[in-house]
Amino acid sequence: MKKITTPREMRGLVILSEPENIKKIKKNVWYVKSQSKEHAFYRVNRKQYGRGGFKYEWTCDCPDHVYRHQICKHIYAVQFSLELKEAIEKDAPRAEAPHVWHGITCPMCSSTTVLKYGLRKTRFGKTQRYRCGACNYTFVENQGFKHMKHDPKIITLALDLYFKGVSLRKIADHLKQFHEIEVAQTTPMRWIKKYLKLLAHYVEKNKVNTGKIWHSDEMTVFIKKEG
Incomplete structure (x- = not known):
């Protein structure tokens, strides 16, 4: 739970x-x-x-x-x-x-030499496209x-x-x-x-550093079937 x-x-x-x-x-x-x-x-x-x-x-x-x-x-x-x-x-x-x-990082060759390479049109809109300087692979x-x-x-x-x-x-x-x-x-x-x-x-x-005062919220979500 x-x-x-x-x-x-x-x-x-x-x-x-x-x-x-x-x-x-x-x-x-x-x-x-x-x-x-x-x-x-x-x-x-x-x-x-x-x-x-x-x-x-x-x-x-x-x-x-x-x-x-x-x-x-x-x-x-x-x-x-x-x-x-x-x-x-x-x-x-x-x-x-x-x-x-x-x-x-290039998903094909792991190179960090990556440059912006225009925009890619998708059915959800435009998103930034990149090109790897090592293998020329393009990706978003x-x-x-x-x-x-x-x-x-x-x-x-x-x-x-x-x-x-x-x-x-x-x-x-x-x-x-x-x-x-x-x-x-x-x-x-x-x-x-x-x-x-x-x-x-x-x-x-990833535990975050917080202050001593907390604000509670009534929302509870169960992401497992059993506790």
């Missing part, structure tokens, strides 16, 4: 659904698009500390993190992007390049929604509705009426279980 998640985590997942919302500037620095201010970005930094440098301290210049000292949705978005990418690479049937935290960075049949925005919409208390039947009905997407009632639950398992693994493995 596992309790998950906070509203900030879910908003971070919503941010992650748009590839252009997260821009890597340099090692351990990202710009994350504001969800309330048009054309505004917040700077997220990751600093290694401890022996071996395997622990990280995260900061963001958004008001939520600066004044409330909370792990904000922008930090969660970057953390989930890194964790989901690593998890999907590990699940791939063929051997893939080892995950590199500080940059983009995996944001965690690889191999999913439906638009990432539809998936995160379903997750958002579910965590607001909307039933699976009403979620399926909403997608059909307003987005002309017909899915079974069990489909949103499969999406929920898939991403909560990934996030539960991440939360369990």
